[in-house]
Amino acid sequence: MGTITVSNLGKAYKQYPNRWSRLLEWITPGNTKRHNLKWVLQGISFTVNAGEAVGIIGINGAGKSTLLKLITGTTQPTTGSVHMTGRVAAMLELGMGFHPDFTGRQNAFMSGQLLGITSEEVARLMPEIEAFAEIGDYIDQPVRVYSSGMQMRLAFSVATAIRPDVLIVDEALSVGDAYFQHKSFDRIREFRKLGTTLLIVSHDKQAIQSICDRAILLNAGQLAMEGEPETVMDYYNAMLAEHQYQEVKQEVRKDGKVQTISGTGEATLTTIALLDGQARPIDVVDVGQSVCLRIEVQVHSALPRLVLGYGIKDRLGQVIYGTNTHLKKQELVAVAAESRFVFNIFFNANLGPGTYSVQTALVSSDTHLCNNYEWRDLALIFNVLNINKPHFAGSAWMDSRIEITAA
Amino acid sequence: MSMLRAIWAYRGFIRGSVQREFQIKYRNSLLGAAWNIINPLAMIVVYTVIFAQVMRAKLPGVDSTFAYSIYLCAGVLTWGLFAEMVGRSQTMFLDNANLLKKISFPRITLPIIVVANAGLNFVIVFGLFLAFLVVSGNFPGWVVLAVLPVLALQIAFAMGLGMVLGVLHVFFRDVGQFFGIFLQFWFWLTPIVYPVTILPESITSFMVLNPMASVMAAYQGILVNQQWPHWTSLWPTALLSVALCLLGLHLFKKNVGEMVDEL
Numbered sequence: 001m002g003t004i005t006v007s008n009l010g011k012a013y014k015q016y017p018n019r020w021s022r023l024l025e026w027i028t029p030g031n032t033k034r035h036n037l038k039w040v041l042q043g044i045s046f047t048v049n050a051g052e053a054v055g056i057i058g059i060n061g062a063g064k065s066t067l068l069k070l071i072t073g074t075t076q077p078t079t080g081s082v083h084m085t086g087r088v089a090a091m092l093e094l095g096m097g098f099h100p101d102f103t104g105r106q107n108a109f110m111s112g113q114l115l116g117i118t119s120e121e122v123a124r125l126m127p128e129i130e131a132f133a134e135i136g137d138y139i140d141q142p143v144r145v146y147s148s149g150m151q152m153r154l155a156f157s158v159a160t161a162i163r164p165d166v167l168i169v170d171e172a173l174s175v176g177d178a179y180f181q182h183k184s185f186d187r188i189r190e191f192r193k194l195g196t197t198l199l200i201v202s203h204d205k206q207a208i209q210s211i212c213d214r215a216i217l218l219n220a221g222q223l224a225m226e227g228e229p230e231t232v233m234d235y236y237n238a239m240l241a242e243h244q245y246q247e248v249k250q251e252v253r254k255d256g257k258v259q260t261i262s263g264t265g266e267a268t269l270t271t272i273a274l275l276d277g278q279a280r281p282i283d284v285v286d287v288g289q290s291v292c293l294r295i296e297v298q299v300h301s302a303l304p305r306l307v308l309g310y311g312i313k314d315r316l317g318q319v320i321y322g323t324n325t326h327l328k329k330q331e332l333v334a335v336a337a338e339s340r341f342v343f344n345i346f347f348n349a350n351l352g353p354g355t356y357s358v359q360t361a362l363v364s365s366d367t368h369l370c371n372n373y374e375w376r377d378l379a380l381i382f383n384v385l386n387i388n389k390p391h392f393a394g395s396a397w398m399d400s401r402i403e404i405t406a407a
Numbered sequence: 408m409s410m411l412r413a414i415w416a417y418r419g420f421i422r423g424s425v426q427r428e429f430q431i432k433y434r435n436s437l438l439g440a441a442w443n444i445i446n447p448l449a450m451i452v453v454y455t456v457i458f459a460q461v462m463r464a465k466l467p468g469v470d471s472t473f474a475y476s477i478y479l480c481a482g483v484l485t486w487g488l489f490a491e492m493v494g495r496s497q498t499m500f501l502d503n504a505n506l507l508k509k510i511s512f513p514r515i516t517l518p519i520i521v522v523a524n525a526g527l528n529f530v531i532v533f534g535l536f537l538a539f540l541v542v543s544g545n546f547p548g549w550v551v552l553a554v555l556p557v558l559a560l561q562i563a564f565a566m567g568l569g570m571v572l573g574v575l576h577v578f579f580r581d582v583g584q585f586f587g588i589f590l591q592f593w594f595w596l597t598p599i600v601y602p603v604t605i606l607p608e609s610i611t612s613f614m615v616l617n618p619m620a621s622v623m624a625a626y627q628g629i630l631v632n633q634q635w636p637h638w639t640s641l642w643p644t645a646l647l648s649v650a651l652c653l654l655g656l657h658l659f660k661k662n663v664g665e666m667v668d669e670l
Binding site for chain 1: 416417419420424427431434435506507508509510511512578579663664665667668
């Protein structure tokens with residue numbers, strides 16, 4: 001079945017000091033090197049097992065696309081090797097090889113051929129491709145009249161017409177409207193259920209966390225981290241906020257989860273607790289229970305502005321609700337050094353049953369990208385149980401009243 | 408071996424690409440595919456009617472109205488195939504840069520597509536030319552079959568040369584500029600428009616060094632004089648073709664990986 005084994009993969013581009021040096025290198029006998037190697041990827045090793053889904057994240061220029069190109073074989077590695085088993089489908093850029101003057105149908109055949117699918121097979125799959133792309137009569141119109149979303153729909157439909165053993169997806173999916181994005185993710189999920197191995201590059205946190213078993217973080221051409229999607233994603237977010245004097249550290253909590261802390265450290269969180277109505281710390285909450293999130297902050301040096309933000313994340317790491325004291329118009333200004341503050345945040349836990357985590361941020365404004373004093377993921381974990389409400393689905397408690405009248 | 412298997416596996420892509428390129432030229436014209444016939448037909452009319460009837464050009468030593476026209480067509484049409492194949496091979500990697508960078512497919516299919524396309528265009532124009540020979544009563548008879556091995560040789564030569572230039576062109580863009588000029592000189596230094604007999608003795612001996620001269624002479628002999636080619640005169644070109652094909656393949660295999668980085 002579909003597996004990907006990447007061992008010690010590296011890619012370097014040759015850089016010549018001037019135009020003539022390459023010619024000299026080619027024509028002079030012997031093996032005199034006249035170029036320098038510019039490494040864009042180095043020492044990458046990982047394995048994707050059959051049926052596993054792995055996400056690759058990293059900032060622009062970290063080497064994600066190069067890695068995918070090496071894996072799919074469009075570019076050849078300088079060091080190391082890639083070994084893949086099973087039928088591979090790669091979607092590095094959708095709509096490549098589409099010719100604007102030909103109709104969608106003709107282009108479908110062409111991109112099929114480019115993927116190594118025979119014309120007979122494309123012809124057989126054509127009704128399905130048409131149905132999935134949902135572009136209607138446009139299928140027989142030249143592609144030049146298509147919108148980019150329509151091109152993407154058609155390209156995706158062709159590329160996934162046959163379930164591959166290994167599916168490699170670049171950020172391509174972010175094109176297209178929300179409806180089609182959902183649809184394509186559903187198809188990918190369906191493939192996964194049937195055993196397709198998935199390797200996906202995305203900046204979309206939600207996509208990575210909801211579909212992947214594992215994530216790989218690339219930084220400056222090196223494998224910076226590999227692990228649970230949420231842990232890697234937290235680290236990545238912290239890295240994004242990285243400033244000159246800022247450090248990122250990860251601590252393993254008692255329950256085995258990894259807490260990511262980053263920031264410049266002018267203000268830090270000292271304690272965090274969830275309290276019930278009697279101000280007793282709890283970690284199990286009933287649906288709808290009124291609780292208080294108590295956060296103590298120690299300020300180390302004088303700050304012009306201090307904003308506390310928090311977010312409640314679900315099991316998959318997606319934020320269910322988040323706000324901050326700036327949005328609440330309660331930011332602290334001209335904060336003296338060595339002062340301490342206690343924030344009591346009262347709310348009703350209108351959440352569905354499950355495990356939730358709290359992330360906190362101490363910043364100077366409402367984004368954590370400028371003056372991030374401390375950003376803490378998984379600062380607190382609590383469970384929500386449904387003790388006395390009728391059973392319901394989902395992560396929000398939005399109780400309703402249903403009226404039924406005979407019509 | 409794995410190359411052949413890759414070509415076979417992507418035969419659909421090759422066929423599709425050839426078909427597409429053939430269709431694309433006149434895609435948005437009213438007459439469509441008819442232009443594929445009209446264009447070469449016009450060319451043949453120019454060479455035959457204009458040269459034979461209007462200019463009354465004569466070929467020294469042959470007393471026939473159309474002799475010079477046939478001589479000219481025999482050279483120009485086959486040279487056209489040669490120039491198209493080499494020219495297209497030279498730019499094939501650059502022309503398909505986008506595909507090469509984004510999609511993993513056997514790169515060796517690209518030269519095959521170039522050859523097939525040029526071949527297809529040639530079949531049309533040469534077919535029309537043969538039809539003209541039949542109509543004007545100048546059809547050479549069985550000896551026309553000798554065109555096939557000569558053509559095979561010429562294609563091998565063009566493929567080898569094209570492959571070498573194609574790979575070099577990716578790394579040294581001057582190759583394209585240089586070869587454009589070189590091809591012009593080559594055309595006029597090959598007896599295509601003029602018969603080799605008008606050249607002074609001192610230059611004729613240098614024709615041995617021109618690998619296309621013997622090939623052109625073979626076509627002209629077959630189509631104008633109904634003579635079988637002097638096979639021995641083609642040997643040097645054949646050897647050169649094999650050498651160029653091997654060199655081309657070697658360069659291709661060695662640099663195919665690095666090529667993508669340069670596009």
